[in-house]
Amino acid sequence: MADIFDRLIKNYGPIGQHRERAHGYFAFPKLEGEIGNRMRFRGKEMIVWSLNNYLGLANHPEVRKSDADGATEYGLALPMGARMMSGNSNFHEQLEAELASFVEKEDSILMNYGYQGIMSTIDAICGRHDVVVYDAESHACIIDGLRLHPGHRYVFKHNDVADCAKQLERATALIEKQNSGGILVITEGVFGMAGDQGKLKEIVALKANYDFRLLVDDAHGFGTLGKTGAGAGEEQGCQNEIDLYFSTFAKSMASIGAFLAGPKTIIDYIRYNIRSQIFAKSLPMPYVIGNLKRLELLRNHLELKDKLWSNALKLQKGLKERGFDIGKTDSVVTPIYMKGGVEEATAMVMDLRENYHIFCSIVVYPVIPKGHIIYRLIPTAAHTDIDIEETLKAFSETKEKLEAGAYQVTMIPDMADAR
Numbered sequence: 001m002a003d004i005f006d007r008l009i010k011n012y013g014p015i016g017q018h019r020e021r022a023h024g025y026f027a028f029p030k031l032e033g034e035i036g037n038r039m040r041f042r043g044k045e046m047i048v049w050s051l052n053n054y055l056g057l058a059n060h061p062e063v064r065k066s067d068a069d070g071a072t073e074y075g076l077a078l079p080m081g082a083r084m085m086s087g088n089s090n091f092h093e094q095l096e097a098e099l100a101s102f103v104e105k106e107d108s109i110l111m112n113y114g115y116q117g118i119m120s121t122i123d124a125i126c127g128r129h130d131v132v133v134y135d136a137e138s139h140a141c142i143i144d145g146l147r148l149h150p151g152h153r154y155v156f157k158h159n160d161v162a163d164c165a166k167q168l169e170r171a172t173a174l175i176e177k178q179n180s181g182g183i184l185v186i187t188e189g190v191f192g193m194a195g196d197q198g199k200l201k202e203i204v205a206l207k208a209n210y211d212f213r214l215l216v217d218d219a220h221g222f223g224t225l226g227k228t229g230a231g232a233g234e235e236q237g238c239q240n241e242i243d244l245y246f247s248t249f250a251k252s253m254a255s256i257g258a259f260l261a262g263p264k265t266i267i268d269y270i271r272y273n274i275r276s277q278i279f280a281k282s283l284p285m286p287y288v289i290g291n292l293k294r295l296e297l298l299r300n301h302l303e304l305k306d307k308l309w310s311n312a313l314k315l316q317k318g319l320k321e322r323g324f325d326i327g328k329t330d331s332v333v334t335p336i337y338m339k340g341g342v343e344e345a346t347a348m349v350m351d352l353r354e355n356y357h358i359f360c361s362i363v364v365y366p367v368i369p370k371g372h373i374i375y376r377l378i379p380t381a382a383h384t385d386i387d388i389e390e391t392l393k394a395f396s397e398t399k400e401k402l403e404a405g406a407y408q409v410t411m412i413p414d415m416a417d418a419r
């Protein structure tokens, strides 16, 4: 018999295999200091482009005060138990009501984490005869939710509405054959890697020809898109036709937790049947108090969203003018596509950090095809024009070096923390 532990340590996985050279630098870096446009990394000040603190709320004085007041008044323990048993409170219900009204749905349910929340939503609402039709570039939490789904699933090519219709055709035929089940379409408001908005309006239009319910994960759209910041559905004018609207609090709200909003009857069904919430302790009170404050700021300070967009557009325009390929983003997420191997990408990241003091995330093989690199920049309302100028200059210079072969190393630079 094989020993499971033996197998694990023979192969640490695609990123784990590099841990001895990468840990603490390329993976598991420690950003220190107040969350903002500039933070410290290994003792040096960096311009940080890796945090989804879109509106700059993480360090807003009112947010910090309400987080502290919530902790002083209630502590992390309250309320004890799962919502259904003993962990409910007026504040939890107030936050649900305010979120629902903000995203123009009848009701909403809080979740402790978005990842679990989406997985468990799929599990709660889909039976074995139901068919899920979903976008090929869906976030890992959607993919993992599908692992819990005992029925069929059909994937459509990323943001390809014609292919979505084709998969709906297949799903409809299967359901007719089974004589049972329904269809759930899942997509995202904004795809977090490439920054392109999900084609929600076009997918909604498919309802004229196919019967389905639509679940949208709007983690990156909530707070950043739409006239009031209510997200990609509002931006595209189709919020009413999104049956279930989801967002995490981990991005624009700079917090922890998530919510799912929709018709009262269905949210109530989910409330009584979602395993990740029924069998887990409810969100601690300071989080709920802190999230109420964040929501208030998000709704009432649209100048933060305007600043975010002004920064994002300056950054994106500057990159395009300098000949960078930023793909199809129509959100604030700003990818930069380049060519190179994993080792080259890490050498360039090291140069960016050590010599230009720019901290951004990279995406490499096997997440994307071999030979491609994506640098992913997340602008926030907290960035300044100087941050943008310095970053553009740094990318222009490092791109030239990359193209001249200056980063061609045979191994990932050894930058690991002593462990």
Ligand SMILES: Cc1ncc(COP(=O)(O)O)c(C=O)c1O
Pocket: 112, 113, 114, 115, 116, 118, 139, 141, 188, 192, 217, 219, 220, 248, 249, 250, 256, 257, 258
């Ligand atoms: C699209 C999307 N959905 C869900 C999640 C998970 O949310 P959480 O961090 O609240 O678990 C993320 C990442 O945070 C995300 O980017």
